[in-house]
Amino acid sequence: MNLTNLLRIALKALSNNKMRGFLTMLGIIIGVASVITMLAIGQGSKKGIQDQISEMGANMIMIQPGADMRGGVRLSASSMETLKMADYESIRTEAQFISAISPSVNSSGQLIYGANNTPTTFYGVSADYLDIRRYSIDDGDMFTDQDIAAAAKVCVIGKTVSKELFGEGDNPIGKVVRFNKIPFRIVGLLKSKGYNSMGMDQDDLVLAPYTTIQKRVLAITYLQGMTASAVMEEYSDAAIDEITEILRRNHKLRDEDENDFNIRSMEELSSTISSVMDMLTLLLGSIAGISLLVGGIGIMNIMYVSVTERTREIGLRMSIGARGRDIMAQFLIEAILISVTGGLIGVLIGGGLSYLIRTAFNFGTYVQPWSVLLSFAVCTFTGIFFGWYPARKAAGLDPIEAIRYE
Numbered sequence: 001m002n003l004t005n006l007l008r009i010a011l012k013a014l015s016n017n018k019m020r021g022f023l024t025m026l027g028i029i030i031g032v033a034s035v036i037t038m039l040a041i042g043q044g045s046k047k048g049i050q051d052q053i054s055e056m057g058a059n060m061i062m063i064q065p066g067a068d069m070r071g072g073v074r075l076s077a078s079s080m081e082t083l084k085m086a087d088y089e090s091i092r093t094e095a096q097f098i099s100a101i102s103p104s105v106n107s108s109g110q111l112i113y114g115a116n117n118t119p120t121t122f123y124g125v126s127a128d129y130l131d132i133r134r135y136s137i138d139d140g141d142m143f144t145d146q147d148i149a150a151a152a153k154v155c156v157i158g159k160t161v162s163k164e165l166f167g168e169g170d171n172p173i174g175k176v177v178r179f180n181k182i183p184f185r186i187v188g189l190l191k192s193k194g195y196n197s198m199g200m201d202q203d204d205l206v207l208a209p210y211t212t213i214q215k216r217v218l219a220i221t222y223l224q225g226m227t228a229s230a231v232m233e234e235y236s237d238a239a240i241d242e243i244t245e246i247l248r249r250n251h252k253l254r255d256e257d258e259n260d261f262n263i264r265s266m267e268e269l270s271s272t273i274s275s276v277m278d279m280l281t282l283l284l285g286s287i288a289g290i291s292l293l294v295g296g297i298g299i300m301n302i303m304y305v306s307v308t309e310r311t312r313e314i315g316l317r318m319s320i321g322a323r324g325r326d327i328m329a330q331f332l333i334e335a336i337l338i339s340v341t342g343g344l345i346g347v348l349i350g351g352g353l354s355y356l357i358r359t360a361f362n363f364g365t366y367v368q369p370w371s372v373l374l375s376f377a378v379c380t381f382t383g384i385f386f387g388w389y390p391a392r393k394a395a396g397l398d399p400i401e402a403i404r405y406e
Helices: 003-015 018-057 085-094 129-133 145-149 159-166 210-218 233-250 266-309 311-319 324-360 369-395 399-403
Strands: 060-065 068-070 073-075 098-113 116-125 137-140 154-157 176-179 182-190 206-209 225-230 261-265
Touching: 018 266, 018 324, 018 369, 060 233, 085 098, 085 225, 085 233, 098 129, 098 159, 098 210, 098 233, 116 159, 116 210, 129 225, 145 210, 159 182, 182 206, 206 210, 225 233, 233 261, 266 324, 266 369, 311 324, 324 369
Parallel strands: 116 206, 154 182
Antiparallel strands: 060 225, 060 261, 068 073, 098 116, 098 176, 098 225, 137 182, 154 206, 176 182
16 A cells, blocks of 8 residues: 555544544644743743843953952952053053953942932943943043043943933033042943843943042052953953963962962853753753653554554455555554644744744744754654554454454
């Protein structure tokens, strides 16, 4: 018996029991839709976090002073003075895998304009900080190297600070604000970046020349940190090794001495988050995949019922020349048709649910092609695996006994 005839017989058998066939498909439909939706949620969350990290600067490298033990007490990194201007100059001039680097000193407090005030953080940086952190100027200009050399009292503010101090629509350029009783003239307004993946407002900041914050606000000569950018994300590890070598040499550390600084990269953070999200996605997919197992058991159950109901038909087919493998192929095709048809419907429903979640709840979802292919592969495997045993039972029936079956 050829494949076309077997397919025709299988379709006729399913059409004779439409409701039962649909209810059998329902387990597969729910399973596939759940797997695709859960994977889309997991991959969408991962992609959203990676995009936000990229906006912060995917190739960004953060250099901080290391904590130290003094008198049995571990001091915080912010109180250490291991990073100097000489370290910044050495990295800036010698490092080949660094495209930009900025010193970093900061101070938090109240920023005042007239009767308005807002708590914020002043970041003392260089002009390269904009490129490293992917900020851009919306209005006005960035402070210049001359401002840094003169420790000028100028600053660039974020949109949140501007809104709190000046309200909506008011241009802050040229206005003078006070921080720790020190007047600062606003020379630029940053474009909005919104909240990052950790829920931090990226527009609630003020940038000023690092020399100004060092001399006029904090009265320090050391650096609280440095922020650098590797030439490309894949060179982050090479850049870290290079910076480590320069700093150890500058600090005259021996081979057995521990580093008195810490270096972290966004690439490292991105890899960690990706691993966590992949594990979470796998967990979600596995939980949803349980419904596929339940659907497969439903297929096996209904195929057993079908074999029992059609025992006389099987006996008649065998008596007129149908071979055992023909009978087995017939029931296998029925099981696969149920599974694959349910899979198709499940893919459509899963894609629709993913779109609905993205549009109605503003939650990022991302349906990857491999998840659809995986669902089809699992559907086909489910049909073959759970349909094989009932089909084998049908193929093994004795024709004489099958014909006499009531």
